[in-house]
Amino acid sequence: MRGYRFDFRCYRRRFLRPLVTNHGIWHTREGIIVCLGGCGYGEIAPISWFGSETLEQALDFCRQLPPEVTEEMIFSIPDSLPACQFGFQSALGGIGNGENKEYTQFLTYSGLLQSGEGALSQWERLWKQGYRTFKWKIGVDAISNELEIFELLTRSLPPAAKLRLDANGGLSYEEAKVWLGICDDISANIEFLEQPLPVSQFSAMLELSANFQTAIALDESVATLQQLENCFQQGWRGIFVIKPGIAGSPSRLRQFCQKHQIDAVFSSVFETEIGRQAALQLAAELSLTNRAVGFGINHFLEPG
Numbered sequence: 001m002r003g004y005r006f007d008f009r010c011y012r013r014r015f016l017r018p019l020v021t022n023h024g025i026w027h028t029r030e031g032i033i034v035c036l037g038g039c040g041y042g043e044i045a046p047i048s049w050f051g052s053e054t055l056e057q058a059l060d061f062c063r064q065l066p067p068e069v070t071e072e073m074i075f076s077i078p079d080s081l082p083a084c085q086f087g088f089q090s091a092l093g094g095i096g097n098g099e100n101k102e103y104t105q106f107l108t109y110s111g112l113l114q115s116g117e118g119a120l121s122q123w124e125r126l127w128k129q130g131y132r133t134f135k136w137k138i139g140v141d142a143i144s145n146e147l148e149i150f151e152l153l154t155r156s157l158p159p160a161a162k163l164r165l166d167a168n169g170g171l172s173y174e175e176a177k178v179w180l181g182i183c184d185d186i187s188a189n190i191e192f193l194e195q196p197l198p199v200s201q202f203s204a205m206l207e208l209s210a211n212f213q214t215a216i217a218l219d220e221s222v223a224t225l226q227q228l229e230n231c232f233q234q235g236w237r238g239i240f241v242i243k244p245g246i247a248g249s250p251s252r253l254r255q256f257c258q259k260h261q262i263d264a265v266f267s268s269v270f271e272t273e274i275g276r277q278a279a280l281q282l283a284a285e286l287s288l289t290n291r292a293v294g295f296g297i298n299h300f301l302e303p304g
């Protein structure tokens with residue numbers, strides 16, 4: 001079995017503006033760049049609060065590897081290390097496939113708006129840059145405040161704009177019904193409400209998806225391949241947000257998406273260009289709809 005010389009290095013990139021979500025405030029993105037055979041690059045960018053391994057666990061895994069790794073070792077990385085599975089398989093895929101698949105030209109991108117009222121002054125700059133889909137974080141402030149801002153935002157967005165709401169599991173069942181009811185009633189194009197409830201409330205989200213017009217997208221609930229398969233088996237046929245960087249093995253992700261023809265929205269883990277290219281390649285290959293991918297150029301991260 002052929003072995004590849006293996007090197008790795010850590011990186012840290014500060015968010016220009018800390019990312020505020022229901023999970024908390026995220027100041028710095030840390031990750032690992034792996035290199036195989038001196039030419040195949042991949043990225044390990046965990047999000048442990050989404051269910052992937054921690055950065056420390058990924059580093060421990062890298063440190064215990066020998067100087068040469070084989071394909072057999074890469075394809076036997078355990079499911080408890082999904083970001084490592086993605087990083088090493090991407091690096092393997094990067095060896096020898098010199099062709100730069102022209103795939104991203106067919107993708108459209110969603111621009112991430114900061115939570116709170118900052119979104120009101122931010123969306124127009126992104127619109128001028130060509131974004132037509134925007135994602136706004138909710139479940140951060142009191143619902144009354146966020147509904148007020150939502151009213152102003154949906155009245156100022158052009159009719160051609162699509163708006164996604166992402167609660168990161170931060171709403172109560174009652175609040176989720178309020179948001180979905182308002183989204184159903186307004187004329188603005190609300191593409192979906194992402195992860196309204198915590199991962200533990202799958203049945204309630206399944207019920208909400210049957211009772212409202214506005215689509216619901218699962219994100220944290222389907223963060224890893226195991227969770228993705230589990231929610232599909234339990235009957236989810238709504239939208240699946242897929243973060244390739246933490247989902248796990250790209251080859252198994254490809255098999256799942258091709259087998260089940262799911263409605264997928266591909267999303268960033270705020271990775272560097274190395275992880276981004278590998279993730280966008282999967283997005284272009286596996287997207288069945290023309291939903292914008294959540295890989296808008298990061299206004300959050302220092303150039304990396």
Ligand SMILES: O=C(O)CCC(=O)C1=CC=C[C@@H](O)[C@@H]1C(=O)O
Nearest residue numbers: 021110112135267268269294295
């Ligand atoms: O999906 C997007 O539009 C951009 C990426 C994004 O929103 C996220 C990336 C990583 C962690 C989360 O804070 C957040 C999300 O919940 O989707």
Ligand SMILES: [Mg+2]
Nearest residue numbers: 166194195219
């Ligand atoms: Mg999300």
